[in-house]
Amino acid sequence: PAPFVIAIDGPSGSGKSSVSRAVATQLGAGYLDTGAMYRALTWWCRHTEVDLQDPAAIAHAARELPLHIGDDPQAPTVRVADIDVAEGIRTSEISALVSTVATVPDVRTEMQQRQRELIADIAGRHGACVAEGRDVTTVVAPEAPVRILLTASEEARLRRRSLEVHGTSDAAAIDATRDQVVRRDRDDSTVSQFTVAADGVVVVDTSDLDFDGSVDAVMAVVIAAR
């Protein structure tokens, strides 16, 4: 059978990463986190002291980025120049800077090209690939047989993100999270459309679903398409 690609986009806090990984695991598919690639580039720019005010310098770093990204949904590895950055790319510093890097047009062109090659390679080796991000359904893999926009109300997304980052979803933690999440989604949405579904993209709203319910809802879309 032809390699099967499942593209999943959504804003932060939609449950995109954890749901995508669970779906890939259930399907025995490989996995690609495109956001981790932009995070890895941001980490590399800091590490090599690239001026983040200089889009041409960031684009140059993108073309040279010595990135190795794993495809195991249960143990996603990210290495830059042979340094394990799986944790280093998740800090609040990188989260705060990543949109600056990801909104440079030449950076996106380079990363999208790499992502298309990775998806073809992963799907070829595993028979299927779950790829998640902000523009996978629309730009990176618009021909994917399954394309899903995972959404949730702002309230639900802030609660989840707050639990993830601060370990609590009390009012103070939600407020601290709001600034980061809302700003990052606003900045990101200037270059990719992930708040409304493009033609042919199936919306899965997880506002009222728990984690298992969200996985089941995505699996139902996948099974219907297979």
Ligand code: C5P
């Ligand atoms: O998904 P995650 O929150 O890890 O993504 C980190 C950042 O990478 C996003 O805020 C966005 O700036 C960028 N990104 C992107 N296009 C994608 C995936 C992520 O611009 N397909």
